[in-house]
Amino acid sequence: MLASSVRRAGSRCLVRQRPACLCTDAAGGAWDYDYDVLVVGGGIVGAALACKLAEIPKAGGSFKIGLVEGRAPPTVADVMARPTPDARVYTLAPSSVHFLDSVGAWAAVAPRAHAFSRMHVWDARGRGALRFDARTAAASASAAAPPALGHTAEHTALQAALFERLRALHADGALALLCPRELAALDFRGTEREPPGPMRATLSGGGSGGGGGGGGGEQVTARLVVAADGGASKVRRLRGLRSFGWGYGQRAVVCTVALERGGDAATAWQRYLPRGPLALLPLWDGFASVVWSTTPEEAEELKALPPGAFLERLNAALRGDAAPPPPPFAGIPLLGAAAEGAANAVNALASLTALGSSGGGDGSGGDTAVVSPLAVGLPGPRLGFDLSLAQSAAYTAPRVALVGDAAHTVHPMAGQGLNLGLSDAEALAAAIREAALSGGDIGSVQALSRYDSDRRMRNAAMLGGLDALHRVFATGAAPVALARNAGMALIDASPQLKAAIARVAMGV
Numbered sequence: 001m002l003a004s005s006v007r008r009a010g011s012r013c014l015v016r017q018r019p020a021c022l023c024t025d026a027a028g029g030a031w032d033y034d035y036d037v038l039v040v041g042g043g044i045v046g047a048a049l050a051c052k053l054a055e056i057p058k059a060g061g062s063f064k065i066g067l068v069e070g071r072a073p074p075t076v077a078d079v080m081a082r083p084t085p086d087a088r089v090y091t092l093a094p095s096s097v098h099f100l101d102s103v104g105a106w107a108a109v110a111p112r113a114h115a116f117s118r119m120h121v122w123d124a125r126g127r128g129a130l131r132f133d134a135r136t137a138a139a140s141a142s143a144a145a146p147p148a149l150g151h152t153a154e155h156t157a158l159q160a161a162l163f164e165r166l167r168a169l170h171a172d173g174a175l176a177l178l179c180p181r182e183l184a185a186l187d188f189r190g191t192e193r194e195p196p197g198p199m200r201a202t203l204s205g206g207g208s209g210g211g212g213g214g215g216g217g218e219q220v221t222a223r224l225v226v227a228a229d230g231g232a233s234k235v236r237r238l239r240g241l242r243s244f245g246w247g248y249g250q251r252a253v254v255c256t257v258a259l260e261r262g263g264d265a266a267t268a269w270q271r272y273l274p275r276g277p278l279a280l281l282p283l284w285d286g287f288a289s290v291v292w293s294t295t296p297e298e299a300e301e302l303k304a305l306p307p308g309a310f311l312e313r314l315n316a317a318l319r320g321d322a323a324p325p326p327p328p329f330a331g332i333p334l335l336g337a338a339a340e341g342a343a344n345a346v347n348a349l350a351s352l353t354a355l356g357s358s359g360g361g362d363g364s365g366g367d368t369a370v371v372s373p374l375a376v377g378l379p380g381p382r383l384g385f386d387l388s389l390a391q392s393a394a395y396t397a398p399r400v401a402l403v404g405d406a407a408h409t410v411h412p413m414a415g416q417g418l419n420l421g422l423s424d425a426e427a428l429a430a431a432i433r434e435a436a437l438s439g440g441d442i443g444s445v446q447a448l449s450r451y452d453s454d455r456r457m458r459n460a461a462m463l464g465g466l467d468a469l470h471r472v473f474a475t476g477a478a479p480v481a482l483a484r485n486a487g488m489a490l491i492d493a494s495p496q497l498k499a500a501i502a503r504v505a506m507g508v
């Protein structure tokens with residue numbers, strides 16, 4: 001039955017309302033494939049990728065894209081009517097906003113997105129603080145540098161906007177939107193030989209036209225299956241691609257809070273507490289998103305607190321002496337003393353440099369006092385997410401490519417996971433476009449090899465950096481804490497270094 005959906009060119013397409021595409025494989029053999037690219041997973045990454053692929057000129061009208069998503073997202077109208085922001089929110093780098101704009105989705109997100117121009121990061125166990133300002137980063141960046149450090153936007157607003165665009169592309173015949181439909185099975189026999197045979201996928205659910213009611217599901221063939229199906233990727237598992245990593249033993253409590261009126265809405269706040277980072281990210285209309293990473297036990301306790309008690313804990317954690325300064329280091333007295341001496345020297349030097357560079361050099365005035373806005377309301381639920389790091393050993397195999405969380409997951413402390421995923425999508429779309437326009441086989445290892453090595457290397461660097469940061473902030477040992485605070489003071493006093501760090505986070 002599987003083979004019936006792959007026919008020699010010229011034979012009738014078996015799947016109704018889904019004309020097959022005529023593709024020539026590397027050996028010159030011609031097959032009717034149901035899809036050139038079948039994207040599995042319509043989260044933000046998969047949906048944006050499908051929109052971008054729809055731009056590829058259809059040489060001879062034969063480039064066919066399908067997007068499979070298991071859960072139908074809300075419409076833009078539904079999302080716009082919601083009076084408060086949803087709990088699941090992302091900080092988006094300007095490069096991600098630019099990409100979403102390029103696929104025609106940002107205009108629908110913009111009314112519920114919020115730009116922030118400052119970021120304040122500080123350590124609860126010491127005086128170390130880092131202040132970033134978009135103006136400083138922009139002054140040292142190219143003329144095209146954007147005016148915001150980033151935007152915050154809700155998952156539902158982003159997904160609804162992308163699906164509005166996908167529905168329009170589907171109506172125009174530019175792609176097939178298969179939703180709600182799930183990938184149930186993959187048959188990759190024959191994809192390893194030269195030239196590779198087609199990837200066969202079984203889709204289930206969705207009812208009409210899809211064979212979902214038949215029990216066996218609908219079988220389709222593709223030249224390339226893209227895994228955009230998240231951290232627990234079924235495509236990755238079925239294809240046997242191994243993923244390496246570890247859990248952090250941390251859980252993030254995520255929710256929306258209402259801030260006291262008149263507070264600072266331009267700054268994103270992050271405080272490193274002894275059990276993990278706590279972020280307060282400004283949203284539209286005086287709301288903010290909380291991402292509180294901590295032990296699973298404390299996370300459950302925080303989720304179970306009555307709203308008033310939760311807000312009290314939150315404000316105390318952000319504003320109070322949530323953690324005493326690091327204890328004296330008893331292990332190696334000389335080392336502890338040396339570290340403290342070095343920290344004091346660096347702090348003194350940093351203060352002098354900050355004064356000399358006109359008040360901190362970033363418009364923050366060199367003021368070390370930290371007062372984040374007060375959270376006064378809890379309008380929605382508190383969600384919990386277990387935190388882990390993972391990286392797939394390979395991002396591609398014959399007829400398969402991984403993007404987004406299917407390829408890697410990172411600690412959310414720097415808000416980079418989705419941003420990395422969107423960069424994957426942009427790079428993979430470019431590789432597919434290049435291969436398609438030059439008449440190559442878009443699902444071959446050769447066509448995908450640069451995507452695999454480039455993105456895996458770049459993401460590994462970010463994963464490694466964030467993991468190191470996590471470890472530096474996770475330790476309470478006095479020498480490390482002192483060195484950490486001294487390092488923060490030193491960086492904070494260097495506008496050039498801060499601008500460079502900000503530009504990496506901004507993706508410019």
Ligand SMILES: Cc1cc2nc3c(=O)[nH]c(=O)nc-3n(C[C@H](O)[C@H](O)[C@H](O)COP(=O)(O)OP(=O)(O)OC[C@H]3O[C@@H](n4cnc5c(N)ncnc54)[C@H](O)[C@@H]3O)c2cc1C
Pocket residue numbers: 040041042043044045046068069070071089090091092181182183184228229230231234252254291385386403404405406412414415416417418419420421
């Ligand atoms: C607490 C927390 C905070 C975060 N904050 C940020 C942030 O501020 N900025 C940032 O850049 N990143 C952030 N991230 C990371 C971000 O959430 C992820 O990197 C991002 O959601 C990954 O998107 P994705 O599209 O790859 O996967 P997902 O969002 O997981 O989407 C996968 C999609 O595939 C579908 N699917 C799965 N299996 C199948 C199947 N068999 N058939 C059909 N469809 C299927 C699912 O329904 C889903 O829609 C955060 C993560 C956490 C945990």
